[in-house]
Amino acid sequence: MKYKIQKAVVIGSGTMGGGIAALLANVGIPVTLLDIVPNQLTKEEEKKSLSLSDRSVKDRIVREGLDRTIKSRPASFFTPDLAALVKTGNLEDDFDAIKSADWIIEVIVENLKIKQQLMARIDAIRSPQTIISTNTSGIPVTLIAEGRSAGFRQHFLGTHFFNPPRYLKLLEIIPTADTLPEVVEFISRFGERKLGKGIVPAKDTPNFIANRIAFGSAPFALDYILENGYTVEEVDAITGPAIGNPKTATFRLIDLVGIDIWDHVGKNLAPAIPHDQLAQKYLGSQKVNSLIETLVARGALGNKSKQGFYKEVRTDDGAKEFWSLNLQTLEYHPSQKVRFESIGKVKDIENVGERIKLLVAAEDRAGELVRTLTYQSLAYSSDRIPEIADTPKAIDDAMRWGFNREAGPFETWDSLGAAETAKAMRAAGFPPAAWVEKMLAAGNQAFYQYDGEIKISVFNPSLGGYVKIERPPSMIMLPRLKAAGKILKKNPSASIFDFGDGVIGVELHTKMNAFDTDMFEMITQGLDLVERDYEGMVIGVDTENFSAGANLFLIAMWAQNGQFDQIELAMHQLQDIFMRMRYFQKPVVVAPCGTALAGGCEMLMSASRVVATSELYSGLVEIAMGLIPAGTGTKEMMRRVLNPAMRTKDVEPLPLLQRLFEQIGMAKVSMSAEEARQMGILSPCDRVVMNRDFLLTEARQEVLNMVNTGYRPPLPEKIYAAGRDALSAMKVGIYMMKEGGYITEYEGQMAAQLAYVLTGGPLSSPTWVDEQYILDLEREVFLSLTGNEKTRERIWTFLQTGKRIRN
Template sequence: MANTINKVCVIGAGTMGAGIAAQVANAGVPVLLLDIVPKEGDNRNAIAEGAVAKMLKTQPAPFMSKRAAKLVETGNIEDHLDKVAECDWVVEAIIERLDIKQSLYEKLEAVRKPGTAVSSNTSTIPLAQLTDGRSDQFKQDFLITHFFNPPRYMRLIEIVAGPDSNADTVAMVSEFVDRKLGKSVVDAEDSPGFIANRVGTFWIQQAVNAAFEQGVTVEEADEIGGRPMGVPKTGIFGLIDLIGIDLMPHLMKSLTSTLPKDDPYQAIARSEPLIETMIEEGYTGRKGKGGFYRINREGGGKVKEAKNLQTGEYAPARGSRLVRGSAAKGDLGKLISQEGKVGEYAWAVLGPTLSYAAMIVPEATKTIVGVDDAMKLGYNWKFGPFEMIDNIGVATLVERLEADGLPVPEMLKVADGRPFYRVEGGKRQYLGTDGGYHDIVRPEGVLKLEDIKLSSEPLLANSSAALWDVGDGVVALEFTGKMNALDEQVMKLIKKAVPLVQKNYKALVVYNEGSNFSAGANLGLAMFALNIAAWSEVEKLVKGGQDAYKALKYAPFPVVSAPFGMALGGGCEICLNSDAIQAHAETYIGLVETGVGIIPGWGGCGEMLSRWINNPKYPKGPMPAVSKVFEIVSTATVAKSAAEAKEYGFLRHDDGVTMNRDRLLFDAKQRALAMVDGYAAPEKPEYRLPGPSGAAALQLAVDSFHKQGKATDHDVTVAGELARVLTGGDTDPTEITTEADLLKLEVEGFMRLCRNPKSQARVEHMLETGKPLRN
C-alpha cells in the first residue's frame, strides 16, 4: 500500500468530479481526469478537456491559479484507464447509478495497483451496495469520500469506511484531504444520506412545508429561518434558489428510497404543485429564469421580486422585519417563543429538525460533534444542531416536543436536561452516547486560539486588539474589532507588544479566528474625523500606523502574519511589513485604498516596491517595478487566493501556504519558531526611483484610460498621488530615496486626498453601501 498520495485519478468530469480534480491540482498534486468518450466528434478526450476549459472561465474559480490547471492531465475511460496504475488514489464521481458504478469498479480491478485507494463521491448509495461482488482486496481499499459543492470552497468531507476497509488506507486518504485539500474530515456511518444532507434535506423540507401550511411568505421564511438561527443570509428559499429547485425532487427520491419506512423524513417528504410547475417552466433558481426570487429587468429596470406561495405570482420584494430584540441576534429560546407567526414558524422549523438531528446519533455518526461539524461545514450554519439545543435549553426543547407529540430521541433522554457541551478544566467537552462527557480532541497539528482562551487571559488587551501566549515562546496578536478593522487602539497595542515580546518571548504571530483577517482601516472613524475636519487626528492615525507597522518590521524577533479570508488595505500592509507570511490558501489580499479615494498609508507602497525591485525574474531599472506596483495598486487589485497573491507580489515566493484553515495558527507558529535562531531584523531599504519623469509617464497611461472611459475624473487625481509616491517625489535615479522618504510621501498624498470632497464621497459611499463609488 502507498504511504502517501503522489498522484490522483478522478473519474467523472461533471461539476463535482472536475471540481475535485481542480482542488487536487490546487494542492500541487498531479491529477488524471477521465470521462467517457463523447458520442460525436473526433476528440475522444473532449469531455474532460472541456471541463478544464470551462473551469478556467468559471467564477467563483475552481482553480486557485491558472497555473494549477497544468497539473490536470485529461483522458477518457476507454483509452486511458490503464494510467490508473500510476495513481495512489482513484476518486469515482460518475452518475448516481449503482449498475454503472459497479461496472466501472470491475474495470478498475483489472488495472489498479493493489493497495491503491478507491473511493466514491456518492451522496446516496450505501457502501455495502457499491462493493457488492468485488474482491476482498478491492473491499479493503474502498471507502466513500463525499465532497460538497463547490469542492474548492466547501470545507466538509464526509468519509465512510466499510467493515472491510483497511484502516491504513482510510487514514492515508483522510490525511491527504485534510492537509493537502484543506478539508475538515467528519467520519460518517454507512447510512442513507450520511450526515449533512440527511439533516439538511429534512430541514429544508420541513421549512418549505411549514411556509405553505402557515401562509408564511418567502421573505418572512428567509428572515425567520435565516440569520436569527445562524443560517446564511440566503435563508431557506434563497438557498433552494442557489442550489437549484430541480435538485430537490432528486434528493427527495434518493432519501425516500433508501431510508427506513418509519424514518420521520418519510412523513414530511412531499412536493408542492407550485414547485412542480416552476420546474416545468424553467424557474429552477439562479441558474434558470428565476426561482422563489428573480430579478425583473423589464423596461430596462432591475427589480428584485419574490414568489407568492399562494397565488404563484411574483411581486416586488419588500424585505421582512418581523424578528425583534434578542431573537434577531440568535436567542433561539426567544425566537421560538415570540408570539404570532415568527414563533410559530421558527418552532415548526427548529423543533422537528433538532429532534431529527438528535435521532441520527449514533446511526449516522458516532458523536454529536460529527453532526454539528457537518452542518457548520457543509451548510455554513453558524451553530450545529446540538449547539442550538443548548441555546434553547435541553429541558425546554424536550417539554415543547412532548407537548406537540413529537418524538423525543434517545440522545435527548441521555442528556436528561444537561447541556450537550460544557467547559471543564479549560477543555471543551461534549456529551457522549454513554451519558458521560468527553474532551474534544484536536487532530495533531491543529492549534486553535478559541481553545487557548478557555484556560488563559490575554497578556495585553484593549477594545480593538489582544495579545495571547500560544506556547513555546510565541505570542499571537489578535484583532478584535468589527470586521477586524484597524484603528488607533490596534496601533497602541502593537507598540506595547514589541517590548513585552522582546523581553519575555521569542516570536510574534499576527492571527485571529474571525470571518476575515482584516477588512482594513476603520473607515467609520476616519469618516467621523473627516466630517469634523480633524485633519491632525487623521494624520496622527496614518503616522501612528506607520510607526506601529515599522516597529513590528524592525523588532528584534521574527514576526509572521497568518492571513485568511479578506486581508485588505491595512490588513494587507501588516502582512507586507512582516518577516514572513503563512497564508491560508483562501486568502483574498490586496491594497484597495484607491477604491475609496485614498492611497496606502501604512507603508504598503514601499513594501510592494521592494518586492518587485528584488524579484529576480523581473526587469531591472527604475521604471519596471514602479510601473508594475502602480498597475496593481491603482486598480485596487485583489488576489483571489494565496497562489494568486504570489503572482502579484503580496506574498513572497517562499511564503508558506496552509490549505486547511484549522492548521493555520500551528503552521504560522512553527514558521516563526524556525526563524528564531540567528534572527536579525531586516536592513532598511534604499531605492533609486525615477522621480517626476516617471510620474509623468504613469500619468500618460492614466490619461489614456480616462479618454477611453475606463478611468473617472477622480481616478486620475488619486492615481496622480499614487504615482508621486511610487516614483519618489522630487528625486531622480541618481539619488537615494529612503524608506522614511517614501513614508513621508505617503502621508502627504494621503492627507491631500482626505481633504478632497470627492474622496470623502467615496469613503461615505463605501460605508453606506459596501460598494465603491465611481466618481
C-alpha cells in the same frame, strides 16, 4: 503499509468531478481527469468531417468539463495556471492512468450498475496500495464494491465532498466493513491537513449525515411554508443569516443546488428509508411534490436555467433583477422587501444562539416560522441517533461544514437550554428522541460539556455518558488559552497570549479588527516582550476575517473636524510599527485568514513571514475610499515589484509602474492566497495553510522553524523612483482614461496623486531613494486627500450604507 498521494485520478468531469480535480491541483497534486466518450457527433464535429474515433471527439466531454471548471464562479482553482496540473483523457484510451495513481476518486452518474462495472475495470489494473473512493451521495458504499477483490475492498471507501469542493469544508468519510483502519486514518488525515477539510466519519446509511438531516427536514419545512402561506421573500428573509444560515437561506439554496437535483434526491431517499417515519410523512407531501414536479416540468431548475424560485430578469435599461415566484399562482413578480420586527431586533446580535433564542420566543410570523422549523429540526436530528451517527457532534459538524451554518442543531439546542427546549418541543408536537429524555432525566443538562467557550466532551447515548472530544494537544485555540490563564496583557483592542515554546501571540479583536491606538499599543508591547524574553511573535485573530485596516470612522471624524495633526500622528505611528516589524531582530509571523484589506494587507507585507489560509482575500483598496495606501503599502509594493527588475541595466520601468498603478488604483483584491502571491502581497517564502483550524498552530511552528534556522532580518533597502518623465507618461494615461469616460474627474486627481508617489514625487531623474522618502510621500498624499470633501463623501457613504460610490 505507508500510503502517499502524489498522483490522483478523478473519474467524472461534471461539476463535482471537476471541482475535486481542481481542489487536488490547488494543493499541488497532478490529476488525470477521465470521462466517457461521446456516442454521437455534434453538428460542429459533423461539419469538420470528424468521426467518433477521432481523439478530439473522444475527449470532448472531459475537455468541456474541465473548461467549465476553469470558468466556474466562484473560481474552483486558486489561480488559472493551476489548471495545468489537470490532464484530461477518456475511459477508453487513457484508462491506464489508473495503474500509477495513488488515489482514484469516482464521481460518475448515480447508477449502481454503472459504478460496479467501473469498479471491476479499476480492480483489474490497480496497484495494491492504491486507494479508491466514491463520491456517491446516496448509493450504499458497500454495494458499489460488491464482488471486488479483497485487496480492492480493503482500500475502498466513500469520500463525500460537498459542492463547491474548494469552499465547503465538509468531507464525509464512509468506510465499509472491509476498509482497512489505516486507510480510513490516512485519508482522514490527508483530507484534514492537506485538503483543509473538516472530517466527519459517517455510517453507510442513506444520504449519510448532512444530506440526510437536510433532506429529512426540508420536505417538512416546504410543506409548512405552503400550508401557512409564507412567500418566497418572507422565508428567505427569516431563514438566512438571522438564524445562522448563509444568505442563500431556503429558496435561494434550492435554486443553487438545482430543483431537479432536489427532486432526484428526495425521490431516491424516500424508498431507502421506509423506517424513518418523521421524514416519510413529508417526503410524500402532495403539495410539495406537486410544486417541485411542476417547476421541473417547466424547465425552471434554479440558477442553471436562470429561473426556479427566483427568476433572472433584465430590465429595459439592461439592469439585472431577480423576481420571485408566487407559490400560489406560480407566476413571477418583482421581489418585495419584507420586514419583521423580530428579525430587526436580532440583526445586530453577534451570537447566533442568542438570536435564535429571541426569535423562537417572538410572536410574529417570523418567530412562528423559526420556532416551528427549529423544533422540528431538533426533533428529527435527535431521532437519527444512533442510526446515522453515534453522537451529536458528527451531526453538528456535518451541518456547519456542509451548509456553512454558524451552529449545528445540538449546538443550537444547548444555547437555547436543553431541558426547557425539550419541554417546549413536546408541547408544540415535536417530541425529542427517547435518548434525549433519558439524558435529561439522568441530570445531564446539555449535549456538550464546556471549558469556557470550548466543547470538551459530547454525550454518547449508547454509553449513557460523555466522551472526550479529541484534539491535537499542540493545537492552538485561543478560547482554550484564555481558560488556561495564558493571557499576558490585554486591552479592549488586542490581547497578548503565551503560545508556549517561547512564542507569544497577539490577538486582534476590535470590530472588523480595525486598527486603533490601543491595538498599536498592544503590538508595541508584544514586540517589547519578545525583544526581552521570547523567541518570536505571531499576530492573528479568532474571527473569520483578519482586518479591514484603519478605523475609517476615526479618520473621517478627524478630517471633518480639521484634526489633520491626529491623522498625521496615526499614520506615522502605523508606519513606525510596520517598519519596526519588518526589521525586527526576531521573527514576527502574521497569520491572516479571510479578508486582509488596506492596512490589514500592509500588516502582512511588514511581517518577517506570513502563514496564511488558502482563502485569503487581500489587497490595497484605499483608493475606493478616496485615499492611497500610506501605512508602508505603496512603498512595499514598489520594493517588491519594481525594485527587483530595476536592478537590471536598461530595464524600462513603465510596464511595472503600470502594473502597480492598476493593482492599487483599481483596488484589486486577491481571490486566494496563491493569487496574493502572484500580486506580490505574499512572498515566495510565505506559507499557505489549507485548514483554518491549524493556522495559529502552523504560525507558531513557523516562528520556531525560523529561530532554529538562524533567522536574520532583511537589510535596509533603497527604493527605485522613476522620476518626472515616468510621472508625465502616467499622467497622459490618466488623462486618456478620464477623457474616455472610464474614470471621474476626482478619480483622475486621485490617480495622479498615486502616480506621484509611485514615481518618487518631485524628482527630475530616476534614482534610488531611502524607504523613508517614499513613506513621507505616502503620508503627504494621504493627508491631502483626507482634506478633500469628495474623499470624505466616499468614506461617510461607505460607513453609513456599506456601499462604495464613485464621485
